[in-house]
Amino acid sequence: MSDREGPIRRVLVAGGGLVGWSAAAALRRRLPWLEVVILPIAPPADAIADRMRATLPSILGFHEDLGLSNADAVVRTGSGVRLGTLFEGWTAGGADPVADYVHAYGRHGRPMEGGSFHLHWARAARHQRPAPFDRFSVAAAMARAGRFAVPADDPEALVGGFEHGLHLDPERYTAMLRAFALHCGVREQPGDLAGVAIGADGFVTAAVLAEGGRIEADLFVDATGPAARLRGALDDRRTSWAKWLPCDRLILAEDAAMPADPLDRVTARDCGWDWTGGGSRGLVYASAFAGEAAFAGEGVAIDAGTRPQPWLRNCVAIGDAATAVEPLEWTNLHLAHSAIDRIVAMLPARDCAPVELAEYNRQCAAEADRVRDFLALHYTASDRPEPFWRAVAEVAPPPSLAHSLAQFRARGRLPFYEEETFAKDSWLAVLIGQNVRPERDDPLIALVPPDRAAAAMTHYAQALAAAVAALPPASAASHFLLRS
Template sequence: MTARPPIRSIAVLGAGIVGLSAAIAFTRALPGLAVTVIETPDDPAALTDRLAGTLPSIADFHDRIGLRERDLLAAGATHRLGTRLSDWRADGVPFVLAHGERGGAIAPGTFHQHWLNARRSGKTAAFDAFSVPATLAAADRFVHPSDDPRSPISGFGYAWRLDPPRYRDLLRALARHIGIIPVPGVYAGVERGSDGHIATLLLADGRRVAADLYLDCSGPAAPLRSALDTQWDDWRRWLPVDRLLLGAASAQIATPTDDRIAVPAGWRFVQPLRDRTLVGLGYAADQTSDSSARRILPAGDTVVPLALGVRAEPWRHNVLALGDAAAVLDPLADANLHLVHSTILRAIDLLPGRDCAPTELAEFNQRSHRQAARVRDFQAAHYLPTGRTRGPFWKRVARLPRPDSLAHTLEQFAHRGRLPFYEDESFDKDDWHGLLLGIGMIPRIADPIASASPSEAIAATLQQLADATAALPARLPPYPAYLARLERGR
């Protein structure tokens, strides 16, 4: 076996949420690693460091770096069960996307196929009425899921709604605790070795930073990673939002539910924090001017342009791009920070030697691209024609082309309600079912296994489940009371 020198040092360009997360995770995973974090001026086009939304997978990342629930509560975070989509369909009926199974096993076959059969007969409630977290979210209730699989409040996940500046401060404190002290600096350039690797990172004040591995966490401009090449896969032909107006409004009552509201020019989002409410408007720049966007969202004060897409090779030579330096997506599905965390953990799990062998980097890049592409597909699926035609934005999105992988997914689901397997999925089958059925996509052919069960018996079981699920919120305190109890226990 040939001995390979290991990576002993890393330099991180950028000390926002992305950069600090990476520095802490690498330090936790590799004792003895020398870590230098360069705190560059914030990039106004960087989006991930500004966002509050997360997915349930954030719990795994926090476990890896040593953050607990009480730490997050102290930093102003609140629990998030789901997202309510309003005015997304022609009938205007809102529905809630939440994580976790719906209904469970009620007979041979999958639950959603039994629901579809009942719906075809006109004998069942809406699909999200069988989701415990969706029902709780709609009623502004929250409870931690039970470890008892027999409990009606087991089998679902929850995410966190972060207060970005306070979460960054929490990461900074954790970094300091484990010996990472960011140093201010302004990127000025690089020196490259004969092998193409970055030999030295140059700062504007003349300092030189040398490391085995460089992480570009500086934002979409990605000057460090772009010093190697500027290849970028543009996804704007599939995703219509290329502009985001962000702002803050007065505080609302605490809720575990975020809102996405379709408007003629695009969609708005509402995310209540402890002391304020984050609001935003996603729109297309060639249809809606920034001044028009501000009239739609008077609380908006910051416009962020979005070059939606992905870097085909986030890791090239000894430079790894993370966050907006690697992939730019709007926050429709709250997957931005999820992709960051997944990429960091993948980099650690597949960490090559100091030579950063191309074969190893190719595997990392392929997996990272697959994951980002499936998140893109999930977001693009939000724009499937639902009969909504009010406004130029929605008329255009009804005619958008679809990536091949999404077209394959939709073809399979529209035929018999089945989802094809894709590696490195971020959203599981329950997530896809919730979205596709929520927007009204009904498969053409009934599933033969589910159809073998007596329809009247299935309808009665579904009614019992819907009634039991609907009764759960009345047994739980409102979320502000539950949150206050957790705060007292902290």
Template sequence: MLDEPVRSVAVVGGGIVGWSAAVALKRRVPGVSVTIVPVAPPANALADRMPQTLPSAIGFHDDVGLREEDAVLRTGSGWRLGTLFEGWAEGQPAYVHAYGSYGQSFGTASFHHHWTRAAHAGSAAPYDAHSPAAMLARAGRMLPPNPEPGSPFADIQAGLVLDIGRYRAMLEAFARHLGVVVRAGEVVEVRLRGGDGFIERVALADGGSVEADLFVDASGPDSVVRGAIDTAWEDWRPWLACDRLMQASSAAATPSTLDDVVALSGGWRWQSALPGATSHGLCYASGFLRDEDAHRLLAEVSGVEPRPAIGFRQGTRPEPWLRNCVAIGDAAVVIEPLEWTNLHLAHSAIDRIISAMPGRACHPLEIADYNRQAVAEVTRVRDFVLCHYATARRPEPFWQPRAALPESLARTLRLFAERGRLPFFEEETFTRDSWLAILLGQGLIPRRIDPLIGATPAHQSDAAMAGYRAAIARALPQFPTAAQHHAAQHARITR
């Protein structure tokens, strides 16, 4: 029994998370039959509803064989290089968290140690001025498809801004093309097997049912399948106060590869550009901002009528996989969309399911290792999001600490604040450069300069940093604007 392979998988959930799982399982696990029950995700299924993605979404497309023409261009989606954070630390200028390297290492120490020494001397340029991706995004430009190898722009990665409806339809069409069986219907009961408590089948409203060796719950925070086994939940609300979200879509603005995230008295708001529309949103804490005030604020910024507010509860399942059911997306973890990690965590879970695919018996040791990795990953993502709040400097009550930080983040901040070092974590979503972009961008300057920096005189460090900034500035005009890039890419599919 332990060695018998999984022969059938049932995915419950008809949002982009469920269709992504069905596509990946059918494409990457030969011989497995995949059935999807495409129940509509609720409004508060953030992984199914948020248009922004991390660069890892493009890697997911590559893994399942989706071309850029189909996954991005024909779905009306666009590219993004980073996020501009405004108002998160009073007295600090706005800064960009972009996807790529910051600075260029030289001498015996990492680049940020050279920058820290200049900051202590009061002579440092903004940290993101040393990021090719950030400067491209600030200039409203986009990287060409094949940058010159070895150039400062070669390691830039782009995320996406999705047209959710068209993107979901593309995934559905692809899944059907691959042979995924679609079984429409609402789940009315989850039947457990006597003895071992495995899920035997899910019963549907029309009287039919779906049986499988393995069930993937992508139904959203209600977790209609995985919740039949247990309801254990780790609550993150002591640290992350936001519990409401409001969205709006307005007419297309000037194309941009840079999102804007602005801190407010009771939360934060965003704006992102799609090729055919502009996405607006407001994430806030109901204890500090009323729905009617959020509605008024978002309507003023967007110029359109916002959609009704939705509520969510941040936290995670301590065991997303139990017996023969694994929860993904908001059925496994709910986190506010700051830094746009929602779909990334779902894709990561899908990839981990495929890599860890057990025998039909779903041996507890194999499932425990999956859960260890999954929980480590979401915990570190929680820490990265929480880091924005922990290092923010604003006077309003919303921004004041409510509980001691989780030790994993507290240790990270202690270590960095002392001498600019960052600890190693095995399951890390964000690179060291991303952590540095937030920490230094929000004005957390290490108290001491790393002794390794002493091998390079300060004037040499300053000259090298100035030369790097100048090289970036000289190169920017050669890159297309966001509008030119989008037009050129669309010309490829209309020729």
């Protein structure tokens, strides 16, 4: 029998932040026959997935898969509800006087006689002045009003059909994950990584510790941040996205005195953007355009891009070790969790057969590319006049994003892509928020007269606003999460 035959029995996770402890907990909890060892290396300053407080709604599904309750994963870690992001100043306005928009999670309006709601809204926007598109989103309406309710069981209910993410306290949340992982049987091996031992077949045989000794395993999971201290020992192949995502510096500050708010505020600036929300504030900018600004040269580096093979032989990179992007739209931890889910679902034998790893890498690439497209959309569709914004808007978008834009501009349709992180309504929120509009009506809405559609939209917006006004304040969200 070959040394590489048989099932994987022992896994080493390198990295002790949110990503590393998430991986260790999930692998041990969901594949309980595995021996899981973690080398809890402190995450570096440029490990964005380990540092951002804002998360996507998918984190709740990750908790559910682990068997963590809202009390465990939300309330006791000091997490707050996050309903969306308010984007300010990302366009010059164009023909639309609304200078901001909310990207929240869930449906906008309701279909009318077989035609998607956004098609009716787009037709009305060409001839009338309907309420802004985000006023028809349940989550956006709650976020703007500072209100919250647990989504109704019936997705068709007026206050239903939406999702929410969280604002984490990274330190408390990591402590919770660590306690949970250790409870599940993960073994913690204190120390730091000094090197990687590689066998004649190119497989990693052990992590060499700075304190002396080594940790052997069948599978090595690299959660050490952009440096990829394990996976980088096998090769340094990487695809850069800098021409589409040009911001290369991040300044982050914690702000414990910041009042709780379910809405992050992201504001475009001359050479990048800044944000406040969830107990943190920060600035993301392109150093080439910072000039003599007071912050020029400050912060940590961001090198936007991805590894074409995050899983090579018996070593797999996750989080920033696999894909690094600026925290616009808060996808960093989501990509890490998604990779962890794939490892669980697609765990190979000890030989890590190339045909199996190829499928894992294909799915990761498909997801990463569409995250890249979604983030790049914010820049490509901007009409701000500053040199930074004009430079990035003039770069031809990735082919997949160009195809989505062409389809939407033609008749308001969006093509389907496998492994999408953001649902159709999220794409619509940003496209319409950035003043991208269909040029022609979709034939599907021709049977609904414009006046009748406008009346239905007005009625819906008024009913939604009244329902939201009657909801409890978002500050009471933890009370409702405990009961859900």
